[in-house]
Amino acid sequence: MPSPALLVAVPLIVAALLGALRKLIPRWVADLAAVLTAAGNLAIACWWMAHALHRTQVYWFGGWFPRGRMALGIGFTMDGYGCGLAALAALLTTLALIFSWKHFESAGGHFHPLMLVFLAAMSGFAVSGDIFNLFVFFELMSTAAFALCGLKTQEPAPLAGAFNFAVTNSVAAFLMLTGIALLYSATGALNLAQIGLALEGRHDRLVIAAFAFLTTGFLVKAAEFPFHFWLPDAHSVSPTPVCVLFSGIMVQLGLFGAMRVYATVFQGCFAGTGVPWLFVAIGAVTALWGGMMCFAEHHLKRLLAFSTISHTGLMTLAFGVWTKAALAGLFVYLVAHGLVKAGLFFCAGILLHRFETMSEPALFGKGRSLRWTAPLWFLGGLGLAAAPGFALWAGETHVTDGAPWAEAIFFIAGAMTGAAVLRVGLRVFAGLGDAGPVDRSAKVDEKPETTDAGRRLSPVLYAPAVVCVGGCMALAFWKGTMRVAEAAAASFMDFRGYAHMVYAGAIVVQQPVAPHDLLTRGIISAVLRALAAVAVALWAVLHLRVPRELRWPSHLEGPMRPVRELQSGHPGDYVAWLTLGCAVVGVAALWLGL
């Protein structure tokens, strides 16, 4: 039985040793050690997930079992949801490290240690059952991410992007710490189960203020509107393997932190109040805003970053619905989106390696020679639109079951982000229409990140993208996907069972979940959405001869000056928005929760 501590300890030890010996060991040793470590994490996380689906597993560090109700030490609580995210983090890290094998600039040997520390932090964050431990891993994740974001120091832009990222996320960490302190003053506890039991469903102003600060802190990491401004800046300057981890799992872990704290600490307090609707509202605005900005972008990494914002908004909406089916759908959607987005970033990385630019107009028609990248890119675009045959579709169907308004938001956001990716594909790989408008972000000069940029493509560049896109499609066709997700969601929502496991380690009998067959019903809207995405993309590319007023895809692609100026790149602006957003969340929670 592998100890769950290995999820964190092994990557940390390997990172420290790679850092200590970075001048002595050859590149291939660092590559191999990092890939093997990440793959080992994947195996351990999958092993624990298989067990956690039957019953939540608890592990006390230092052997400090709780005394009565008081947790003396720190515990990991491994449930299906957390282990699943740890496995996704390990899978994406493995693929990102394979992608960077040998070719990728390793920044004097600093790249591998930071990637492994990042992996350890994400794994620990996913399965921790202690609120302060969550904060520590949040910080560790951030510190490694700031450094990885500024990897390409030969340009000034990466430093600015990493700086904005660091400033906003540090403010988020302060907010979180304030929330933790408020909770501690009320309960004297740091263990999530202990806090939840101590609060006993009280929802006075203290609890609501703690909720507002903690949630805002997590939602900054989850890049929800209006806390999202740092994310496109960070993505446009980060190297490809780092983008994969940011978009595929780190942002979603921010949301997961908010979910975990809600499920354990605040669920009993806010049951029957309107507080979950707060998440629905934030998620809906973020999804639509991200979709719009995504279509307006012409820098490939920024475009994908805005699509991440949009899709994480959809996940936040699903979280706010807070039913078993919605959380199961959210789980599938999260994993599937992580895979598809990682695949698209790998494709973007291949384009950057081959043509040394990320600008859509500059890439126009150049991709025709890439026979393998093109289909992967188009499949990824359809996947983002949650077309049938991709697991996002299965997840979406469960979230929107019986909620036509949610279906409408999923439809618009999915179609917009899918259309943006397909539009890029049509221009870059098929050379249709013209090069498209040139805007400020498309002019950003991107330096190559590989040591042999422009040369032939080796299979290590393709393989990760194939695994990601293929994996997302396989999940859609595997019969067990929804069953696993529903078991994970059921135990995630069940706080009584969670607390029981933490204190007694007893078996909780779970109600069997009736198998859903929603897919046949959802297929019509999924097909329509995919068709809409293709139609909008073609519409934008081909400049159909229709009256000016009807050419809205071209308008959306155009300057959109007032909206884009919000994304000013000034950290002060971002912090001002963050402050205002936190205040709105707090006041709204007081209004809804009291």
Add this chain to the structure above:
Amino acid sequence: MKRRHRLLLFAFGAVGIAFVYCAGALNMPAWGQYRGPYGDAIARLAVYQRHATDTVNAVTYDYRGFDTLGEEFILFSAVTGVMLLLRPEKQRAGEKKNQEGGNPASFRDRAALSETVQVFTTAIFGFSLMFGIYMATHGQLTPGGGFQGGVLLAAAPMLLYIAENTEAFQRIVSHPLVEFFEGAGAAGYALIGIAALTMGAAFLTNVIPLGMTGDVFSSGTIAAISACVGVEVAAGFTLIVYGYLREILSRAAREGQ
């Protein structure tokens, strides 16, 4: 966004946050109404269970030692990040040749240094080292511990810099072993945790004999971890100093050309 608009936006947000915070804080337990049984329990248990007279370190290195492992690696990745961001220009461009910058002595304002300072800083160099080592090894007995001791140790070479013994300073901070110790100290903490696993106990269980309360070699892994952290912190801060110094030197060399 104009500066005025930004400030206005921030002001609205800050007022809102202050309102929410005050609403919450006014609901806190009254002054003196301590609701945390944890502190009381630890104060009673730590000496008995862990033979550690400093309960703060018993919490940071034992009861909640897993958090401190994370904190230590926050420092590790911060140092790695600084070294990455400040790596030499040539290395950044991917070229092999590594050009050394100027001499740190040239940046000191020679006239500003009095002899008293020079003599005194040299004299307390040894004390600083000794005090750092004492701090890092006595964390289980008295306030202090690895983090504090490590910072004191890292301050010792700076005293040499102030004393204008720049040659010795540079020899210390640019030594390749510094980087090795930084990683080894960080790995050591996690390896102590793994050692417990090999004995069939949970990660970071205190498996070393606890010894006599009040002894230097007491409290088991608390002392060992504290020492590891001391090595890591001392080396980490030295690396940061080295990174910034190298950056200043290469910038000055560029400007001089």
